[in-house]
Amino acid sequence: SSVFAALEQAPEDPILGVTVAYNKDPSPVKVNLGVGAYRTEEGKPLVLNVVRRAEQMLINNPSRVKEYLPITGLAEFNKLSAKLIFGADSPAIQENRVATVQCLSGTGSLRVGGEFLARHYHERTIYIPQPTWGNHPKVFTLSGLNVRSYRYYDPATCSLHFEGLLEDLGSAPSGSIVLLHACAHNPTGVDPTIEQWEQIRQLMRSKSLLPFFDSAYQGFASGSLDKDAQSVRMFVADGGELLMAQSYAKNMGLYGERVGALSIVCKSADVAVRVESQLKLVIRPMYSNPPLHGASIVATILRDSEMFNEWTLELKAMADRIINMRQQLFNALKSRGTPGDWSHIIKQIGMFTFTGLNSEQVAFMRQEYHIYMTSDGRISMAGLSMRTVPHLADAIHAAVT
Ligand code: PLP
Numbered sequence: 159s160s161v162f163a164a165l166e167q168a169p170e171d172p173i174l175g176v177t178v179a180y181n182k183d184p185s186p187v188k189v190n191l192g193v194g195a196y197r198t199e200e201g202k203p204l205v206l207n208v209v210r211r212a213e214q215m216l217i218n219n220p221s222r223v224k225e226y227l228p229i230t231g232l233a234e235f236n237k238l239s240a241k242l243i244f245g246a247d248s249p250a251i252q253e254n255r256v257a258t259v260q261c262l263s264g265t266g267s268l269r270v271g272g273e274f275l276a277r278h279y280h281e282r283t284i285y286i287p288q289p290t291w292g293n294h295p296k297v298f299t300l301s302g303l304n305v306r307s308y309r310y311y312d313p314a315t316c317s318l319h320f321e322g323l324l325e326d327l328g329s330a331p332s333g334s335i336v337l338l339h340a341c342a343h344n345p346t347g348v349d350p351t352i353e354q355w356e357q358i359r360q361l362m363r364s365k366s367l368l369p370f371f372d373s374a375y376q377g378f379a380s381g382s383l384d385k386d387a388q389s390v391r392m393f394v395a396d397g398g399e400l401l402m403a404q405s406y407a408k409n410m411g412l413y414g415e416r417v418g419a420l421s422i423v424c425k426s427a428d429v430a431v432r433v434e435s436q437l438k439l440v441i442r443p444m445y446s447n448p449p450l451h452g453a454s455i456v457a458t459i460l461r462d463s464e465m466f467n468e469w470t471l472e473l474k475a476m477a478d479r480i481i482n483m484r485q486q487l488f489n490a491l492k493s494r495g496t497p498g499d500w501s502h503i504i505k506q507i508g509m510f511t512f513t514g515l516n517s518e519q520v521a522f523m524r525q526e527y528h529i530y531m532t533s534d535g536r537i538s539m540a541g542l543s544m545r546t547v548p549h550l551a552d553a554i555h556a557a558v559t
Contacts, residue, residue, distance in 0.1 A: 172292050173532055180530040188528035189546045191537040194344070194509055195413055196476055199543045204476070206411050208468040212458040216451075227447045229438045231260020231419075235453040238460035239419040243340075243373060243387050243404055250394050254427040257434040259420050259441065260448045263413075264374045264405030265293060267420040271370060271401045272301025273440045274422075274433075281333035284370065285326070287311075289534065291344045291372075294337060303335070311346045316502035316514055318348050327361055335368045340402075341386040342379035342508025345536040349379070349507050355389045359396065369393050369400040377409045379508045381477035383470065399423055406456055408509065409473055415452030476540075480509065483542045487511075490551035497558060510536050519557040527553035 170178055176192025198204050216222060230236065236258035240251055250256050261267040276282060284303045286294045287310035295305045308330070309322030327336060338358075343349055350358060362369060371390050377383040393400050402421040407413045420437070424430040441447070459465045488503045503511050515523075515535035523529045529550060531537045542550065 176530050176532055179524075183528055183530075185528040187549060189530065189541065189549065191529060191531045191541045191550070193541065194408070194538055196408065196411060196509075196540040197543070199479065201541075201543055201546075204411055206469065206472045208459055208465050208472060209410060209412070209455055211468075212455045212465065215458060216454055224450065227260070227450055227453070229259075229441050229447050230434065231448045232450070232453040232457060234461065235260055235457040236419060238457060239404055240421050242383065242460060243376060243390060243402060243421070244394050244423070245384070245387065245391055248391070248394055249397075250423045255424045255430050257422045257424065257430040257437065259434065259437050260453050261403075261418050261420050261441075262445070262448060263407050263416040263418040264372065264403055265297065265418075266416065266448075267403035267405070267418045268294070268297050268370075268372060269301060270437065270440050270444070271403055271420050271422070272298045272303055273444075274437055275335060275368075275370075275401070276302030277440070278436060279335070279368070281331065281335065281368070283331065284335040284337055285330055285367075286337045287323075287339070287343070289345060290337070290339070291374075294372075298337075306330075308336070310343070311348060311512070313514065316348075316512065317505075318350060318354070320350070320354055324357065324361060327358070327367060328365070330365070330367060332365050333368065335370050336362060337370050337372060338389070340371045340373035340376065340390050341388075342375035342510075344374065344508070345510050345532070345534060346512040347502075347506025347508050347510050348512070350389070352388065352392075355392055359392055363396060363398055369398075371400060371402045373402060374405040375408055375508050376404070377470070377473045378477055378480075381474040381481075383409075383473070394423055397425075399425055406452070410456060410459070410469065412452050412455065415455070416449060417452030417456055480539045483539045483547065484511065486544065486547045487539075487542065487551060490547050491554060494551055494555045496551070496555045509538055509540050511539055512536055513554070515554070515557060522557050523553045526556065529553050 180190040240256050240258045261270050282304050284298050285306050285308045288307040298305050308326035309319045312319040376386045379386045400423050405418040422433050459469050484504045488500055491500045513535045517533040520533050
């Protein structure tokens with residue numbers, strides 16, 4: 159018999175498992191609102207036109223080869239990525255205080271950053287928001303950090319639990335690491351206001367809490383790359399240190415290409431050089447060096463002002479479609495007279511709406527309406543269309559009445 163005969167069947171991933179169940183459902187009216195990937199109005203995955211152009215240019219370049227990248231990835235990609243998130247005129251970049259390494263999308267950037275901190279930072283505890291993206295606790299635990307949480311969301315008001323957040327970060331041991339979603343908080347769609355960010359910044363700096371930003375949705379939340387980076391730039395502007403995990407999965411639609419970057423903003427250029435040298439020691443035994451194709455696409459687009467422009471327009475179109483879906487769903491519930499205050503649907507930001515539906519209501523909607531979402535009641539607005547909004551509104555109406 160197999161040496162693995164005693165192995166237990168592992169549970170499906172709580173997020174990716176939704177798609178597994180969806181794929182098994184033969185119903186013609188089924189809708190997948192589980193996965194965090196953009197869909198067109200026709201329900202199809204989207205490859206941006208500017209990405210197709212960049213790929214054509216890469217293919218047509220006869221001098222292109224398939225050599226390994228350095229451990230730290232494509233140097234030009236790293237420079238352009240730091241510029242994109244911190245701003246072209248960022249003092250940290252001009253003073254060469256930023257160490258950037260290309261990583262395997264957002265997840266890989268978090269994982270490398272987590273392991274670097276576990277090896278070299280004096281405080282091993284990272285505080286993550288309650289709730290947060292389901293992978294965060296696992297990524298940081300396996301990085302070697304202790305994971306604790308801080309209050310973030312108040313289900314009673316479907317909004318930020320700001321007093322709870324300040325209280326919990328205020329009582330965290332000085333020096334602790336704090337994970338912050340740069341914008342479009344997943345799963346709640348609730349972000350602090352600029353004034354609240356400023357209070358968070360002051361509190362964190364006064365207690366020497368180390369910010370670790372997760373930026374998976376730059377440009378996707380508001381449609382503006384600069385606006386969605388405002389929180390991060392406030393923390394860079396004060397001269398303090400921080401970590402930044404960037405993903406191009408959503409904002410450039412490069413999901414499966416696994417392209418992202420980890421940047422560590424340091425106090426001085428010589429520290430940044432040493433930080434980079436240690437990041438290489440984290441990466442080399444993990445996967446040696448990152449993949450070439452996705453980073454080449456990103457560099458091709460970011461280095462060329464005309465292509466960059468085209469990207470921002472396509473990005474804004476995706477963000478606008480999602481914002482429109484929020485309005486459509488809100489209107490559909492209003493017109494059905496569905497009990498409850500659904501204004502959080504239009505107030506929340508980014509790819510997801512945290513509906514407030516409980517796990518029984520979610521199960522009911524799957525059973526009776528073939529609508530698939532995570533059990534916490536999170537729906538991906540990017541998976542909705544004008545055609546499916548009425549069906550979803552009927553299902554929510556039936557679930558709450
Ligand atoms: N962080 C958050 C908050 C996310 O929502 C996601 C994706 O859903 C990621 C990180 C990482 O995604 P990826 O590894 O595909 O870039």
